[in-house]
Structures are given as C-alpha cells and as structure tokens.
Amino acid sequence: MTHTTARPRITDDHRRALLATRHLLTPATRATTSEQVADAVLGLHATDPASVYLTVAARMAAPSTADLERALYTDHTLIRMLCMRRTMFVVPRSLAPVVDASTARAVAARERTGLLKTLGEQLGYDEHRLAALEQEVLVALAGLGEATAAQLGEAVPELQQKIVMAPGKAYEARPRITSRVLGVLAAEGRIRRGRPLGSWASSQFRWTVAEPHPELPADAARADLARHYLAAFGPATTEDVKWWTGWTLTATRKALAGTEAVDVDLAQGQGHALPEHLAAPADPGPWAALLPALDPTPMGWRGRDWYLDPAHTTELFDTNGNIGPTVWWNGRIVGAWTQRPDGEIVTAALPGIRLTRDARTAVTAEAARLTAFFGDIRIRPSFRTPLEGRLRA
Template sequence: MTVLGTRALNRATLARQMLLDRAGLPALDAVAHLCGLQAQEPQEPFVGLWSRLRAFDPAELSDLLVRRSVVRTHLMRRTVHLLTADDVLAWRPRHDAMLRQRVLGTYRRELTGVDLDELAAAGLAVMADGQARSMAEIARAVADRWPEPGTRPLGEMLVAALIPMVQMPPRGVWRTKGGVRNTLLSTWLGRDVVPSPPNGADPAGAALVRRYLAAYGPAATADVRAWSGLAGLPAAVASIRAELVTFRDERGRELLDLPDAPRPDPDTPAPVRYLPAFDNALLGYDDRTRIVDDAHRGLSVAGMRVVLADGRVAATWTVESGAVTVTPLRAFSRAERAEVAEQGQALASFLSDGESDEVRISA
C-alpha cells in the first residue's frame, strides 16, 4: 500500500482546503465544499474565505446569511458552524445523539432526573410562537418545571442539542455586533430536517464521509471522527469502502480517499496563508501533524490565528487598530518574510476596508 508522507498529506490538505490556490468559487459553493466553517467567533469565517477565494467580497457572505442560504448553528463537535441550509437540514439528525451526549458530558450531574424528551417538548412549545430568544430566555421559560439544574444547563441542552435552532442575524454579519438570538431551524428556513430512514441505513453518514474526504482527505477514520464528533461512522465507511482508494501514512494508519481527488506533488510550492481562529484546516483532523508541529498543536484549540509558510503553521497573528502583528514560531527565510509581509498587508487592508495595510513582524 502506498505510503503518503507528511509533506504529501500537507499538499493534499492545502489543495482540498483551497489554500494552495485561491478558488474562483461563489461563497456559497465554498462553504458547501468545506462542509461548513467553524464560527463561534462570528467574524472569523470572513478571514477564512478571504484566504481561500479570489476577490472575496464579505458582503456576499453577509447576504447569504440574511437571505437564509447559510445559517449559524451547533453541529460538528457541538461547536457553532456556518453551514449551507441544505447541509444543516440533511446532517442535523445524524448529529442529534452526539449533541445530547456532549452536553450531558458537561452537565450530567445537573441534568440528572430530567427527562430530555419532555424538556425538548417544553422547549418547542416555548419557541412555537416564532419569536427569537436568547439561550437564557429559553431556559427561564421552562425553569419553573425544572428548577434544580439552573438556566445554563437547561439552555445548553435545549439550544445546542435537543432542538435544531439557528442563531439569527445580525449575529455573524460582517462588521456587525449582535448578541445570540435563537429561533427554530424549521421556522427560519421554512423547511424541516431530513428524517433518517427507518431501516438502519446511514445515507447521511455516508454522504458526510464522502464530503469530508473531498475537503480534508486523504484521512483516517479517526480524523473523520475528530472532525465530526461522531463515533458511529464505521457502517457508513463500510458502505462506501468499495468506492475509495487507500494509502498508509508514516505511522502506519490506513488513509481513505476519493479516487479522483487532488493529491499534488509534495514539492508543489505553497504560498503564505493567514488562517482565522479555529480554522478547518487545523481542527479537521485527529493527527494534525500534516499541518502543525506537535509542539504547537495547542494553538489549534486555543483560538490563536496562525500563518502558514511552506504549508505549515509558522507564526501567529493578531490585529489591532487596523495593523496586523505577526509573531513567528520559527525563523523565516528572506523570501518567506517578504511574502508574510505582503499577505499581511493585504489582510490588513481587507479588515480595515483599505484604511490601513500596516503589518508588523516580530523579531
């Protein structure tokens, strides 16, 4: 079985994530291809798409959110993602059990004795009037019946697990601040989720695996699990295994992939790219060594924004008063330093609407 080295996997990831060459896609198609963007920090998806798309206009993504073509909701790993409406409707039932278990993992003691089906019914009754509410408001509306857990556990379970909801604009609109106001997914989209088939088949799981490999592969089943948070995917993988090709990584893990997906030459030059907090390219794997050294792995879960040089995490970056500040994690070559500065200036101009293009690179 062919062994794919770390550099080969890196270039495949960059190609699938549109980080090797910026793509000329509409924002909606890019969000779909990426299987959504992690978005608990509301403005970060704009940087993620700026780094991936040619001539990206942030107003395009804001318009998609307002027109309900994309939505903000809890899904993969129980984190807030920006996803297409079609994907949320198809994928949400497949994530229901995981979402419940993850909230229970945090609040099991507080929610002991609470019948979750009854809690869900009570929450739906509250939201049936179509009004948008904060998590705290939803929790307080049912707290008379369940006073012991407290509003935070009740709210988390209702909003992040039991009831498919979306976070309404202006939350997530470009350069707009807004608190989280939730409404029913079915109310917001005028459509309901796609129910799972009763015969035990898992078409949603199989579709997830295919879509994941298109955007992240080649990858091990542990990587699919780490990205999605779903443990019950072996049957889905087995159902499509005949469609896939297999490799090994340098650790001996089996890697799955789509036959015709891009796997560039490992020596393909990789441009400097600025990634937002919690970017897909870092969090989409169990083994992240294809893109970040083990010594810096913690950056991917700490919400640090990172700079890729030669395809790997080489620096962190921040922005303040329109200026981008880069803190290297290793020494840059002269050419790398020039490209980091050039891309940083372009990012500063994007974030400040052309009012600034200042970039500072720490020694």
C-alpha cells in the same frame, strides 16, 4: 502462489499539495462566493462568530462580509448547526440533512436529556411541560418574526425562571433557562440564529423559526459524511475521521466501509483516500495564509504532524484543544498572528523557524489583505493561546 498488492503510498508533500488547492488557499484557487468556501472545507467552525467571516475572507479573491451575510441570512444557503463533536458549524444547506442525521440528531438528543434532567430536578418539569413551553416559544417567535433571547423572555415569561449551575462552587451561577431551552430547539433544527445585533464579529444575535431538515437514515448519512470528509480532507486515518466527526470507532469504521475509499500508506500509518486523490497533484506554487482561530484546515485532522511540528503544539493550542490564529507557508504552520487593539495585524514565526524573504513578503501581503478586511472592526479572541497572547501584549 499468493500475490499481495502493496497499498499506494501518499507522501506528506502530496497531502500538502492537495490541501492547498482543495482548501482554496492559493491565489489561483480563491473563491468568489462564501458557498464555495463552505463546500471546499465541508463546514466553517462557528463557535467564535468572527472565525466564520475570517475563514471565508482568507479564501476569497475579494473578501466581502455582505456575501456571507447574504448566504447566511437572506438566501439561507449556509446553515448554522450544533453537530460534529458538539461544536457549532456553518455547513452548506445541501449537506445539512446529512450532517443532521449523521451527527447533529444524536447531539440534540443528549442536549434534550440534559435539559430535561436539570429542569426536572430543579423546577419539576416533565416531558409534557417542557414540550408545552417549547410550543409557546415557537408560537411567540413565529409571531415576532425574529427576536433576541431577552425579547422571547418577555413574550414567554416562563423562560425567565432560574436554575442553579455548579451549586456550592466558587463559580456558582443562577442563569435563566432561556438559553438552555433555545439551545435545545436550535440543536434540533426547530429555530436558527438570525442576524447579529452588532457588527459581524458580535456574539449577540436574534432567533427565527427554521425549516426542518429532511430525515435521512443514520447509517447512510454517516457513510455520506465520511465520503464528503475524505473529499475535503483525505487522505486521512481512521482516527482522523473518528475525531473530526465525534463518532465511535465502530461507527467510523462502518461509515468508511460505505465509501469508495481505498487503503493507503501515510507517514502517520494506514489511511484512506478517494481514488481521485491517489495521483500526485500538480505543484500549487508558493502560498501564504493567515487563518483564524478554529479554522477548519488546522482543525481538520487528529494527526497534524505533516503540517505542524508537534513541538509547537503548546504555542498554538489552548488547554481544551482549540487552535488560535495561524500563519501558513507552503502547507505548514510556521507562526501565529493577532489583531492588536489599534487594529494592527502582527505576526511571529514559531520558535526555531526562520522564514525566507519570499515567505516574509507573502505573509506581509496577507496581513495587509486581512487589515483591509477588518476595516474598523476589532475582535477579541474567545480563548487565548500562548503565542497569540504574547503577540497581542
């Protein structure tokens, strides 16, 4: 007789309880350092500079811009990388070699191929000429210590050459090659972003020479990253892992097979969980959070039905799949928030959601924490989502 063992079943409540504590979203689990936050969520989305600070602030007991600046620019314990899904992340330094070998290396190779194709077609570059230009940039940057793109353009005049983007289109542009060349050097981990020119919300920054990452075998690195992902975001489906990493389905399945994950049943179908996450977690208690645009928590899974009603997706995401600022209550997205030009933090519940008095009180308290963190700083989102746009207006 053949006996079959049923897969463990993990409920949505189980997943929401894990999310609350592992992502440091309850008052009792808040962090004391920026490194603890980055470890908890594996990486901070860094496309929008302000999101990095707001992601950390939402999870710290005493939010501090100085602490994150220390980690980024003094101790270098957090590293900014172009990696998963060709997206900018800030990751723990200990994880940077794994991210580099598993995802960033392939992204950088595609970036280099695209740059060489453009420079070759428009300016007659080949690999040797591009390499010579890059070496001149690295020498100049080493001499300067740190420099803006404009300063590097003055030090290396060849960077001021222009290319044509989208020729013949209404949005045709003729930018200098500076940002493209620096972008490839950064993707390869040869240079890195330094301190911003303005406030912590500024998108203008300086460059400095970076230390190279130790090289790891790609297959082993993918398995290691898959395990880290499940530690932070599991249980999760194969599609979740594939989407978050940007890997092919074959690479995703191979990476998951290299972890100690076990198959489980989720409300969304078959998934994967680490053994330590099978037991039902303790009730985290009530909690509220105001998370920024592109926060790692709402952007952690491809399948979001267990924390976001699909009917509300169009209110919170732009047409490119970027999520705006969200209001959370007990493991579900229940609304959105924005900062108005006068500094006021305003929130609104999603259509059809009525918050209890306790929920409204907790959300108001989080808005006050966020207001205190902003101080005199004002931000403008890099992209607009429908509900956030209506709130701002």
